[in-house]
Amino acid sequence: MNKFTKIVFKKEIMDTFRDKKTIFSSIIIPIIIFPLIAFVIGLGSSDMVKESKEPVQIALLSEENNGLEMFLKSNDNVNIIKTKDYKKTLDKLEAKVVVKIGEDFDEKIKNGEKPEINLIYDDTSQKSEMAKSRIEQIILSYTNHIVVKRLENEGINPQILEPVDIKSSSVSKEGGTGLLLFSMLLPFMLTIWSAVGGIPAATDLGAGEKERQTLEPLLTTKANRISILMGKYFTVVLAGIIATTASLIGFLIATKINPEFLGESATLSIKSIAIITLVCLEMALAFSSIELAISFYARNFKEAQTYLSPVSILLMVPAYLTMFVDGRAVPEYYFHIPIINTIGIIKEVIVSVYDFKHILITTGWNLVYIALFLMITVKMFEKETVIFRN
Amino acid sequence: MIEVKNISKHFKDVVAVDNISFKVEEGKVFGLLGENGAGKTTTLRMLATMLKPSTGTANIRGYDLIQEPADVRGEIGILFGGETGLYDRLSARENIEYFGLLNGMTKKDISVQIEKLSRSLEMEDYIERRVGKFSKGMKQKVALARSIVHNPSIMFFDEPTSGLDVTAVRIVHKFIKELKSEGKTIIFSSHSMNEVEKLCDEVGIIHKGKMIEVTSLEGLKEKFKEENLEEIFVSLVGEKNE
């Protein structure tokens, strides 16, 4: 770094990170976004999870003491609510299901007739519906018990009812749905943040400088234009890196709030973190110069914001399109498409696929973009019609 | 010494500055007088190396404007516009120091300069505070100090008092007079005759990109046998408009 670049860089870093707006949009937001998602997902599911672990709340309508009633009363997974008006309890969801046991229940079973059981529930309530299937399972375990007894009475092995033995196991080395979420969101977020994380800084360093009329004295100092531009460029890159790092920290916090977020045993190895760092840095290097160029082209702060906000939206499209692509089967041509290649690499690395050909192609392209964009930015910064557009 | 030689600037089909020449002797104050859009800012931007002249050049203290722009920049200080550009989140000292560093000064030299400037401009009370909440007058002083921190021999001011209140105008005028007494060469633009009369040794009247008159203050009054500079200006410009 040349002397003047260093001076500009140091000043811009200090100036940028004294700005509460920048701190908020480049550090706070990326940090809280993952924990927020984790929290919301956790909130929705944990209520259901909690409910499913507690005993089922039922009301019982039964005319005489019978075996099923005894069974339900002694079952720890069932909680019987005493009520006179069972409709009202169901309306208030005090009992989630009403179990109505038909007349002469034990008698009929004994005689091989089919006694009735009615489950009354509210199909507009998810909780009631869930309780219905749970109580069904519990009643089924009682009737299974009867079936086994009957078969044994006939001298038949109850195993006859299970002709095959189905066992299932997942091929994924690491955890299930958690990993899915992880491999969908993380590449998306990291790529976006490394590309757009520098935007607030870029806006201030280009258009902001014009608007506050500090550009003119700056351009008449001994420092040449390229050194000034580079100092600003590195500041924007650093802001992008900080935003990306903040997002990663947010991700780690999220896994603490809701471990399911990460999947059971998924870890980011040093190797994968190194590769992710590489491709994210390339994104930041490429996008920072474009953002700075746009910002210098704009007449003022507002105009810069107007030009720069579509950049984020533009990025969302490829990011969204690749959301559901499996890291184990990223098509080869993806690595020739900007942005998508970076997302592709991160997706691979997360599922422990290390394809160095892919990394090489992606890095190669990114270097081309970095060089190209920097050239354009330097050209623009030297153009009078850009700097003095009024 | 500044010698401007046949300098012009074209923006697409607009001729902003049209073949202007003039000389400013060392230690003199030269006033560029003209209406809105006359080409004052464009002229000063060219002399400050921000814009490249379409034709012509200038010699500034022995350096050629086109061939040695970096050396020219080392000789000059600028203050453009009344609304002074400062970094709000930096303290007054940090604002001034930044421009000192960018002009190649050492931190030690800068702090000696800031010491001196904050005394002469009476900024001691707030030199360490961030400028964001400063009053206009306070900001004005910081901007003046910033423009002069590297002790340039030549100063360019572009309408330094436009949009300022009476107190701030007085600060700027006092500052320019002090610079003059230190022997600095100054070009400043204005559309106020009054201001030119107060501060200048020589005046150049610029109209629609052309320099229509370069003369000393006395010369101007003598030539037109008028005491009132406003009248002279109006009659000069009127002549050209016919």
Ligand SMILES: Nc1ncnc2c1ncn2[C@@H]1O[C@H](COP(=O)(O)OP(=O)(O)OP(=O)(O)O)[C@@H](O)[C@H]1O
């Ligand atoms: N960057 C530019 N692009 C195109 N035209 C320009 C540019 N800068 C100035 N001009 C034009 O050149 C002419 C001279 O402008 P200039 O700003 O030098 O005038 P001025 O004397 O400083 O006026 P004012 O008193 O309003 O500041 C005007 O017609 C202006 O529109």
Ligand SMILES: [Mg+2]
């Ligand atoms: Mg002007």
